[in-house]
Amino acid sequence: MSDPLVKICGVKDAETAIGAARAGADFLGFVFFRKSPRFVSAEAAEEIILDLKQASFDEGFAMPRLVGLFVDTGEKELSVAAPLLSHFQFHGHESAERCEELGAEFGVEVIRAIPVTGPDDVAAAKEFAEAADILLFDAKPPPGAVRPGGYGASFDWSALASYDGETPYLLAGGLAPENVADAIASQKDRPAFLGVDVSSGVESAPGVKDAERVKAFLAAAKK
Incomplete structure (x- = not known):
């Protein structure tokens, strides 16, 4: 397995x-989902990205790929954010056909989130095999949840043993510096495994990233 990729x-x-x-x-x-404590506007994201590109140029580190998370978002909002991004990440009711259409229309790659509690949910990923460039297997949110993720919940990673597709996937849900190495080890023999995705596991409070935990997560994942 090549080094796992990491998404913050x-x-x-x-x-x-x-x-x-x-x-x-x-x-x-x-x-870009207003009900999330991690919401940013496209204008705020653009300012962040400009600063990031300048720092990348000045310091010589590689620019990461830039992903926008959307939940049943209208085309007008997508069109504003698209020029900033390499990937759209869909967490709503977007069908496979719709994912494919939007990726082509805006010239970005598509990440499709698949909420998981067990193997039956993993099987549902098949419909997105052609439409998504990357799948994101994430823990299914609790009943009555108002947002699709970021709760720090995990799922049984062994459920992914049933995934036999070729579309590469990221593993998310309840990951943190303390368990990411185990998560990666659990997937190391799976040819489609691409890497890991973290949000709440590197925060000091909802929406507040902790710089030391971000660094620790990356170090543990890349080890």
Whole structure:
């Protein structure tokens, strides 16, 4: 297995973005979903990205790929954010056909989130095999939840043993510096495993990234 890729999601400020990229993050995620404590506007994300690009140029670290998280978002909002991004990440009711259409229309790659509690949910990923460039297996949110993730909940990683698709996938849900190495080890023999995604596990409070935990997560994942 090649080194796992790491996505730091829910970035809200330039300091976090630059620190994560400097420490080796492969993807940074911006949450364009207003009910999330990690919400940023497209205008705020653009300012962060400008600062990030300048720091990348000045310091010589690689620019991560930039992901926008959306939940049943209208095309007008997508069109504003698209020029900033390499990937759309969909967490709503977007069908496979719709994911494919939007990726093509806006010239971005598509990450499709698949909420998981067990193997039956993993099987549901098959419908997105052609439509998504990357799948994101994440813990299913609790009943009555108002947002699709970021609760620090996990699922049984062994459920992914039933995944036999070729579309690469990221593992998310309840990951933190303390358990990410185990999560990666659990997937190491799976050819489609691409890497890990973290949000709440590197925070000191909802929506507040902790720079030391971000660095610790990246170090543990890349080890």
